[in-house]
Amino acid sequence: MSIPNSCAILAAVSLAAIIMSKAVPPVEAAARAFFVFGDSLADTGNNNYLATAARADSPPYGIDFPTHRPTGRFSNGYSIPDIISQKLGAELTLPYLSPELKGKKLLVGANFASAGVGILGDTGFQFVNIIRIYEQFLLFKQYQRRVSALIGEEQAEKLVNKALVLITLGGNDFVNNYFWTPITARSLEFSLQNFSTYLICEYKKILLSLHQLGLRQILVTGIGPIGCAPVMLATRSINGQCAEEPNLVMKIFNPLLQQMLKDLNRELGSAVFISINSLEMQSDVIYHPRAHGFITSKVACCGQGPYNGIGLCTAASNICLNRDLYVFWDPFHPTERANRIIVDAMFNGSEKYMSPMNLSTILAMGSMT
Numbered sequence: 074m075s076i077p078n079s080c081a082i083l084a085a086v087s088l089a090a091i092i093m094s095k096a097v098p099p100v101e102a103a104a105r106a107f108f109v110f111g112d113s114l115a116d117t118g119n120n121n122y123l124a125t126a127a128r129a130d131s132p133p134y135g136i137d138f139p140t141h142r143p144t145g146r147f148s149n150g151y152s153i154p155d156i157i158s159q160k161l162g163a164e165l166t167l168p169y170l171s172p173e174l175k176g177k178k179l180l181v182g183a184n185f186a187s188a189g190v191g192i193l194g195d196t197g198f199q200f201v202n203i204i205r206i207y208e209q210f211l212l213f214k215q216y217q218r219r220v221s222a223l224i225g226e227e228q229a230e231k232l233v234n235k236a237l238v239l240i241t242l243g244g245n246d247f248v249n250n251y252f253w254t255p256i257t258a259r260s261l262e263f264s265l266q267n268f269s270t271y272l273i274c275e276y277k278k279i280l281l282s283l284h285q286l287g288l289r290q291i292l293v294t295g296i297g298p299i300g301c302a303p304v305m306l307a308t309r310s311i312n313g314q315c316a317e318e319p320n321l322v323m324k325i326f327n328p329l330l331q332q333m334l335k336d337l338n339r340e341l342g343s344a345v346f347i348s349i350n351s352l353e354m355q356s357d358v359i360y361h362p363r364a365h366g367f368i369t370s371k372v373a374c375c376g377q378g379p380y381n382g383i384g385l386c387t388a389a390s391n392i393c394l395n396r397d398l399y400v401f402w403d404p405f406h407p408t409e410r411a412n413r414i415i416v417d418a419m420f421n422g423s424e425k426y427m428s429p430m431n432l433s434t435i436l437a438m439g440s441m442t
Contacts, residue, residue: 104163104180104181105161105163105235105236105237105436106180106181106182106232106233106235106236106237107154107157107158107161107163107166107181107182107236107237107238107239108166108182108183108184108185108213108236108237108238108239108288109154109166109182109183109184109185109186109238109239109240110185110186110206110209110210110213110238110239110240110241110242110283111186111190111206111239111240111241111242111294112186112187112188112189112190112191112241112242112244112245113127113129113147113186113188113189113245113405113406114147114152114153114186114241114244114294114406115152115153115154115184115186115239115240115241116129116145116146116147116152116168116184116186116187116188117144117145117146117152117154117155117165117166117167117168117184117186118130118144118145118146118167118168118170118171118184119145119168119169119170119171119184119185119186119187119188119204120145120187120188120189120203120204121145121168121170122168122170122171123170123187123202123203123204124201124202125188125189125200125201125202125203126199126200126201127187127188127189127197127200127203128145128188129143129144129145129146129147129148129188129386130143130144130145131143131387131388132388133149133375133386133387133388133390133392134146134147134148134149134386135148135149135150136149136150136392136396137149137150137396137409138150138151145168147188147402147403147405147406148402148406148407148408148409148412149374149375149396149402149408149409150396150408150409151409151412151413152409152412153239153241153412153415153416154166154184154186154239156409156412156413156416157237157239157416157419157432160416160420160432161237161436163181163182164178164181166181166182166183166184167181167183167184168183168184169183169184169185169212169213169216176223177223179216179219179220179223180220180223180224180232182236183213183216185204185209185210185212185213185216186209186241187203187204187205187209188200188203189203189245189249190203190204190205190206190209190242190245191206191242191243191244191245191246191249191250192206192242192243192246192272192275192276192279193246193250193272193275194207195250196245196246196249196250197245197249197250199249199253200249206242206279207279207282210282210283210286213286214286217229217233217286217287220232220233230287233286233287233288234287234288234289235289235290236288236289236290237290237292237435238283238288238290238291238292239291239292239294240279240280240283240291240292240293240294241294242276242279242294243272243276243294243295243296243326243330244296244297244299246272247296247299247319247322247326248299248302248304248305248319248405251263251265251268252309252318252319265318265321265322265325266325269322269325269326269329270329272326273326273329273330273333276330276333277333277337280293280334280337280346281337284341284345289343289345290345290347290435291345291346291347292347292349292419292432293330293334293346293347293348293349294349294351295323295326295327295330295331295348295349295350295351295352296322296323296326296327296330296351296352297323297351297352297354297355297356297359298315298320298323298352298355298356298359299319299320299322299323300315300316300317300318300319300320300321300322301315301316301320301359301360301370301371302382302401302404302405303371303372303373303376303380303381303382303401303403303404303405304382304383304404304405305319305382306371306379306380306382307378307379307380307382307383307404308382308383313371313380323351323352323356324352327350327351327352330348331348331350331428334346334347334348334428338429344429344430347427347428347429347430347432347435348427348428348429349419349426349427350425350426350427350428351415353425353426354414354415354418354422354426355407355415358370358400358411358414359400362400365414366397366398367398367399367400367410367411368398368399369398369399369400370399370400370401372399372401373386373399373401373402373403373404374392374393374396374399374401374402374403374408375390375391375392375393375402375403376390376391376403376404377389377390377391380404381403381404382404383404384404385403386402386403386404396408396409396410397410399411419431419432420432420433421433
């Protein structure tokens with residue numbers, strides 16, 4: 074399905090602005106910064122500093138982190154951005170709101186992600202105080218000013234231009250918006266197909282904004298089989314089978330996203346956007362957990378109710394003894410071990426997982442600008 078004409082017109086205007094803008098100077102050899110935008114799959118603690126219900130700052134979150142304390146990550150241990158940093162041989166990127174992010178630590182990069190956000194501004198309304206995606210971009214502009222004051226405007230521009238970027242968006246637009254209740258305003262407004270197309274149109278604007286900010290190597294995640302998450306098994310499934318309608322999301326949204334990214338790269342004349350095929354990565358593990366050393370992908374390690382899929386993960390929840398044997402940590406988020414499998418596929422996977430190239434190839438090529 075093609076993107077609506079109105080979306081194409083807006084994208085053309087944004088592209089013209091990019092072409093007319095000042096060219097970015099060549100990148101000198103330097104450590105690669107890493108920036109992260111998006112939702113709870115990537116939030117490493119920004120929401121700790123907000124008055125919001127979307128927080129993971131209480132036990133047993135962080136039970137397998139080196140400190141064995143909650144960090145704000147929606148995981149038992151390390152998150153996807155952490156594991157990417159480890160593979161890069163770099164320090165972990167700090168949450169942008171952390172008071173520790175100052176001085177030379179700014180040169181490592183920063184994490185702007187906020188649990189609960191989506192592509193749309195009304196996604197995550199139930200969490201009240203979260204950093205919506207365009208607000209994350211405003212914080213990034215503030216970051217750029219801080220780095221310019223530290224190392225000079227020209228060097229700051231080079232640091233941003235050479236940086237690696239991860240953005241994780243889209244899942245909340247379905248789980249915490251379209252499917253939030255049996256009947257929602259969005260589900261009355263759109264069919265699932267039309268809602269997905271609308272999201273792609275809005276996502277294109279977001280990605281063009283990242284490019285306008287000077288970012289040139291951007292990893293973009295698709296949506297996994299959300300109908301198989303314990304929260305969906307507990308609330309929408311029949312006999313423990315993956316919930317049918319939510320699982321249609323990946324079949325509709327992901328191909329639209331991949332085509333949009335291809336079109337954007339063609340328009341920009343460079344492989345700026347790298348598609349992370351979350352569908353294939355997560356499906357392999359979820360449908361064949363034992364092949365990957367897990368005992369189950371249906372039951373969350375931490376939770377309550379059917380499949381441990383109801384409510385929040387708290388100290389009063391059922392907690393499994395060995396997190397490495399479970400695909401899901403809480404009703405929606407993967408365990409650290411599942412995250413490591415996903416990141417391994419990002420680095421070494423074929424085009425089935427990463428398009429047009431995997432992360433090892435990107436790093437071997439150096440800057441693509």
